[in-house]
Amino acid sequence: MPLAQTATTVPVVVNDDLCIADKGCTACVDVCPLDVLRIVEKDDGKKTAYMKYDECWYCMPCEADCPTDAVTVNLPYLLK
Amino acid sequence: MDEILDGLTQIDCDILIIGGGTAGPMAALKAKRKNPEANVVLLDKANVKRSGAISMGMDGLNNSVIPGYATPEQYTKEITIANDGICDQAAVYRYAQECYGIIQELDSFGIRFQKDQNGEYDVKKVHHIGTYVLPMPNGDTVKKALYRQLRKARINIINRFMATRLLTGEGRVAGAICVNTRSAEFLVVRAKAVIMGLGAAGRLGLPTSGYLYGTYENASNSGEGYAMAYHAGAGLANLECYQINPLIKDYNGPACAYVAGPMGGYTANAQGERFIECDYWSGQMMQEFFDELQGGKGPVYLKLNHLAEETIAEIERVLHIVERPTRGHFHEGRGTDYRKQMIEMHISEIGFCSGHSASGVFVDEHARTTIPGLYAAGDMANVPHNYMLGAFTNGAFAGMDAADYIADVDYASFDMGEIDAERTRVMAPTKRDDGIPPNQIEYKTRRLVNDYLQPPKVTAKMELAQKRFEEVRDDMESGMYVRDAHELMRSLEASTILDCADMAAAASMYRTESRWGLYHNRVEYERDDENWFCHTILTKGEDGKPAHKKQDVKPYIVEIAEDERDAYYKQRVGASSVAAE
Structure with a gap:
């Protein structure tokens, strides 16, 4: 039984111009209660945080604790 | 990672x-x-x-x-x-x-x-x-x-x-x-x-x-x-x-009469009428809420639009910053302004x-x-x-x-075999090449919880739930599949959720009376103080399934007078209210 790749919009959006993951920051990844954020290397070789798993309680520590205001928490489409 | x-x-x-x-x-x-x-x-x-x-x-x-x-x-x-x-x-x-x-x-x-x-x-x-x-x-x-x-x-x-x-x-x-x-x-x-x-x-x-x-x-x-x-x-x-909680419809936060109530807000029906005297969350209050939702006078709302601007601004300040800070975004997205509209409410999942x-x-x-x-x-x-x-x-x-x-005390000795057995159980979904992902096991369990366990509780429905949970458990134990450590965490949670669903069904079947308003409203049974004025204690039985016993409520330290006992059942506006001192 192979697994499907089903697309989903994710509630947490990171502005990768503001994100300082490249400097070693993992603040949002560290605090997320559901552990859904990760750091990824972009095409230009720089790193940014992003939402890897669509399992969000939209509780906002990632947004509140980001030192550069790079993170925005939106409501998941299913309930907004 | x-x-x-x-x-x-x-x-x-x-x-x-x-x-x-x-x-x-x-x-x-x-x-x-x-x-x-x-x-x-x-x-x-x-x-x-x-x-x-x-x-x-x-x-x-x-x-x-x-x-x-x-x-x-x-x-x-x-x-x-x-x-x-x-x-x-x-x-x-x-x-x-x-x-x-x-x-x-x-x-x-x-x-x-x-x-x-x-x-x-x-x-x-x-x-x-x-x-x-x-x-x-x-x-x-x-x-x-x-x-x-x-x-x-x-x-x-x-x-x-x-x-x-x-x-x-x-x-x-x-x-x-x-x-x-x-x-x-x-x-x-x-x-x-x-x-x-x-x-x-x-x-x-x-x-x-x-x-x-x-x-x-x-x-x-x-x-x-x-x-x-x-x-x-x-x-x-x-x-x-x-x-079960009274929440904002679709949003997971309380409408929060605890904050708004003391400032003049209250729970109202579609006509804007107050129908409960007290917004404190109890099973009895939830029953009144449920009855209003089902009885043709719903939806139910939190009403603030009769309040002064300064009061509403203060309620917004508290409710939109602390505890559920996305609440403001939610209302904005729907165009809800407390000054103009009431806030639609609903009852939560169990x-x-x-x-x-x-x-x-x-x-x-x-x-x-x-x-x-x-x-x-x-x-x-x-x-x-x-x-x-x-x-x-x-x-x-x-x-x-x-x-x-x-x-x-010193450390208690334990059977090292327990650790091996647990490692085998936990890691099983990582040993397969394909199968059912944890989110589907979880979704199915929780959908069945909604279908069959949500009050009002019906014996035949709960029996069906138990049967379906067994099938899901078989699927989980023989076929759950994860690809990384994060999914493994979710698989363990899926297992936990299924355990809790089993316990919820078994405990609800055991108490053959209604108690705590909506929380344990068993439609076939009335409240029965003679047989069920007791705790129910659930443990894991010898057969690995939930076992039950009754346990006496310990003698009260603070006596409750006969006419105070049912004060929480007298919440509906218009019912004669006997508030204890």
């Missing part, structure tokens, strides 16, 4: 505290203060900085017993009545006596509570009878203040490890088996005492939005405390007394949570479970209606008692 690694480490400590939300940190601080030599470990599946129900803070204390406003006797009486009489008062009474000291301690941590012009605590009335609600103007700082204290006290914090099973031996607790949520490496913690503060079973029912994580409770609170206690052989009390209800791991007034050396506090322990301040206060009781307990 997330790559599955093979590893096993063992550490020893005096007191292991599982869960770094609310009860856990206070337990750690109190244990360490009482015994500074003790090695206290605080473990969390997330990060203690932002874990648990109060991740972003809390807007007030819902059950503060403050001299001049209420007495421990009044509070104990109110909670006994709100809980339909099924209440061992000793734990409630001790809480009521000592929670004021905890408030002062929190105050000293830098958490402010609302005071009036004379510098006195500004307590509000929300409950049916007494006055217990104390707003917290900077309630968004709670976790940060707690974390500072933990660092100062040199508590050993272990983040991102999920406890999966307790270890027992010699008739007492021996430690816990844990797995790293990002690498799947195992950690065995030997401990002389274990304190569980793992929160509610918040991912039991499915929110009507269909979003798995859009639950009232912090979605990381998936019920591990209940499942671990069950598998270790502890007793769980009154699990049929579900938690869960286990003593914070607002009464079910949970059975504990006494020292937070001791039925297993020596094992404690439970907060939303997962059965002290009724204990909210955040109850988690702090009962967590403190657990920490203090555990500090004494460890003085006289």
